[in-house]
Amino acid sequence: MTFLLPSLLASHGGFGFNLNPFETNIINLAIVIAGLWKFLPGFLGSILERRRAAILNDLQDAEQRLLAATSSLAQAQQDLSAAQQKAEQIRADGLARAQSLRLESEKRTIDEMARLKQGAMADLNAEAARVTDQLRREAANRAIAQALATLPGKLNADAQARLIDQSISTLGKA
Structure with missing residues (x-):
C-alpha cells in the first residue's frame, strides 16, 4: 500500500494548492455563503420563531390542563372524603338502628x-x-256417704233429737 500512494500522486501531477479563483469556484462559494448569511437567518428565524411560539403555546395549554386536572383532583378528593364520611355516618346509623331493633x-x-x-301460671x-x-x-x-252409711247404726231416736236441737241452736247463733 505504501508503494501505491506515491505512484498515484505522481501520476496525477502531485499534491498542491490551486489559487486560481475561477477554477476553484471561490467566488461562487462566497456569493452562496453571503446569500445564506443574509437570507437564512430571516427564513430560519421565522421558522424557529413559529416553532418556539407553538411550543410555548403547547406548554401554556399543558399548564392550564395541569391546573384544571389538579383542581379536579382536589374536588374529587373532597367529594371522596365527603362520600366516605356519609358512608361512615350511614354505617353508624345502620348499626345503631340494628342495635335498637x-x-x-x-x-x-x-x-x-x-x-x-x-298465662301458664x-x-x-x-x-x-x-x-x-x-x-x-x-x-x-x-265423707257424707260414709257418715250416711255409719249414721243409721249409731243414731237412735234420742241421739237424733239432740243432734237436731244442737244444729238448731248453732243456726240460731249464726
Whole structure:
C-alpha cells in the first residue's frame, strides 16, 4: 500500500494548492455563503420563531390542563372524603338502628315470654283451684256417704233429737 500512494500522486501531477479563483469556484462559494448569511437567518428565524411560539403555546395549554386536572383532583378528593364520611355516618346509623331493633326484639321476646309464663301460671293456678275444688267435693261427698252409711247404726231416736236441737241452736247463733 505504501508503494501505491506515491505512484498515484505522481501520476496525477502531485499534491498542491490551486489559487486560481475561477477554477476553484471561490467566488461562487462566497456569493452562496453571503446569500445564506443574509437570507437564512430571516427564513430560519421565522421558522424557529413559529416553532418556539407553538411550543410555548403547547406548554401554556399543558399548564392550564395541569391546573384544571389538579383542581379536579382536589374536588374529587373532597367529594371522596365527603362520600366516605356519609358512608361512615350511614354505617353508624345502620348499626345503631340494628342495635335498637335487636334490643326492641329482645324486649318484646322477654315481654312475650313473661306474658306466656303468666298465662301458664294463671292456667296452672286455675287448674290447681279446679282440682282442689273437685277434691274437696269428692272428699265431702265421700265423707257424707260414709257418715250416711255409719249414721243409721249409731243414731237412735234420742241421739237424733239432740243432734237436731244442737244444729238448731248453732243456726240460731249464726
